Amino acid sequence: MENHGVEGYADLARDPTTNSILNVNRLEYEQYVARRAAKNEKNQKVQSIEDEVANMKSDIDEIKSLLRELINGSR
Numbered sequence: 001m002e003n004h005g006v007e008g009y010a011d012l013a014r015d016p017t018t019n020s021i022l023n024v025n026r027l028e029y030e031q032y033v034a035r036r037a038a039k040n041e042k043n044q045k046v047q048s049i050e051d052e053v054a055n056m057k058s059d060i061d062e063i064k065s066l067l068r069e070l071i072n073g074s075r
Contacts, residue, residue, distance in 0.1 A: 003013035003022060011025035023029060 003015055003024070006012040006014055006021060011023055011028065013022050013024045014020070015022055
């Protein structure tokens with residue numbers, strides 16, 4: 001099966017079976033995949049930091065609660 005070129009676009013071709021447009025520029029595709037991977041890694045780092053902050057907040061709330069109990073118990 002041979003793809004047909006898209007007029008005016010050297011890096012695009014049309015699949016005759018599905019009639020879909022395909023990007024035939026391998027370098028551009030690899031750059032897209034690298035950008036997507038970098039974005040996913042950044043999102044994972046942000047999520048990890050958010051989880052750590054939430055855990056720290058929970059720990060601080062627990063410490064505050066224990067300190068209140070300690071102060072109220074010593075009176």
